[in-house]
Amino acid sequence: MDIFAEALEWLVYYCIKRGSVQSIRSWETYGRDAYDYFAFIEANNLDWRSINSRTENRLLAVYRDASMSQFNVGATTINRRLGLIIKFYQYACNRGWVSTLPYELQDVIVRKPKQFLAHTDTSGGHKMRPDVMLKQSRTQIKVLNGEQIADLLKATRDKTLYLMVRLALSTGLRKEEILTFPFKYVINPASTSARSHIVVQLNPAEMNTKGSVPRSIHVPVSVMSALWNYVIHERYQLLARQVTPTDRLFVARHGEAWSLTAKSFNNQLKRLNLPFHVNPHMLRHTYATHTLKSLRQKKGLGFEPLLYVRDRLGHTSITTTERYLHFLHEIEDDLINSYQQEIDAICEEII
Missing domain, CATH: 1.10.150 (DNA polymerase; domain 1)
Structure with a gap:
């Protein structure tokens, strides 16, 4: 010792x-x-x-x-x-x-970047790597397709869990960001002129963000409306059971804040007994992949979809976001180009 x-x-x-x-x-x-x-x-x-x-x-x-x-x-x-x-x-x-x-260094061949990042590669396809490192297969990103998203939302009966899932699918927030999301960020959409989405500034002094870095997310008006109703009704009733209310948006069944160390979020998703695996980070991957695909299908956007998704996810490097380009084929359904319209339709059907 x-x-x-x-x-x-x-x-x-x-x-x-x-x-x-x-x-x-x-x-x-x-x-x-x-x-x-x-x-x-x-x-x-x-x-x-x-x-x-x-x-x-x-x-x-x-x-x-x-x-x-x-x-x-x-x-x-x-x-x-x-x-x-x-x-x-x-x-x-x-x-x-x-x-x-x-250890010693050895010369290895590396994957060259694709798309608009190709011109930034100066490695010549080679890099020096410690010889003790294991050869590692590429991590397979797990993404839900449209049918699985529908099954997940329909199976989620608990109002709090339902909105946590919907917010994750609509913004790509990390698990800790969902659990510490302040209720003060929720506003009445009717009080704004926003038509498609509401910009929310994430402040690391008020919630957990990776690396304590601030960023902005775009919350669809339909999602903000659902969160506003939750604050007024369900959350208000749950907080009545607590002497010292939490400032976090989502609260557990007895009105207490969700634990950041326990696996309550993961366990509740597991208890849905869906025929496919789902966890909070898969919801983030799903948002990123579907949003990227939807934006890339639109013409004349005036901005690079990859940069947009990078900023929403809070990635420090564009190469981290670039990996989603390689998994667009995982999305099986092409019936609806707009990812958010698809989620809204599913939610309206459930309601």
């Missing part, structure tokens, strides 16, 4: 001093990942500094293989942990704690 001074110094530097990692949840993840590696080293009587000999130079490879074969950790998680530990060793080398690095 002694303090690991070197790891602590590096974490303070990496998470706080650099200023580029603003999410406290990311700090926790990095701490856990670092602990997993160094606990493994200690449990196997190894020394993280001894990387000069031929045997000890395989420290990261031994950890990688044990994670995969003994502990059944997935390739994505293993690579995330390895990437973090590699950064630690780079810092340790600069600080003089170690004299060399426990």
Whole structure:
């Protein structure tokens, strides 16, 4: 139970001093990942500094293989942990704690960007990559098609859960953003001149956003109207059971705020017993993919659909949003070009 001074110094530097990692949840993840590696080293009587000999130079490879074969950790998680530990060793080398690095760099072929980003690629299709990293298959984005969206909404009887799902499908908000969405953001659409959507500014001082970065979302008028009715009726009645009401929009059955650490949102979706899997992040993927497809089918927009979706989702890099281009074929129904019109029609049918 002694303090690991070197790891602590590096974490303070990496998470706080650099200023580029603003999410406290990311700090926790990095701490856990670092602990997993160094606990493994200690449990196997190894020394993280001894990387000069031929045997000890395989420290990261031994950890990688044990994670995969003994502990059944997935390739994505293993690579995330390895990437973090590699950064630690780079810092340790600069600080003089170690004299060399426990890996070598190898030249690998990378996928070139497509669409309008192609001209920005200067890699020549190659990059240098640590040789200990696992080859990782491309993550398959799970997207609901129109029929599945209809089944999901029809099966959701609870009013609060129903509106949480609808808001996620209509804006692409993350799970934590849905759960901490302030009720003050909900307004009466009749008091505005908006015809299609209402711009809502997400303030990280008032709700959780990834990296505490502010951004704007476009809430369809029909969705805002449903949320306004929820605030006036259902939410008001639920809050009557609480001595200290929450300022969050969505409340649980006894009027309390939804937990950010528990999996209540996921579990409620699971209890719907749908013939397909669904979780909060799939709703975000669904919004992104359907919206991107709908906008790309329209002529004369005057703006790039990919940039629009990027800004709504709050991605820091356009390449993150670009991955949705490769999954447009997952959408099976082409009967309605407008994604939001489709959701509105489904909801009107349910009501």
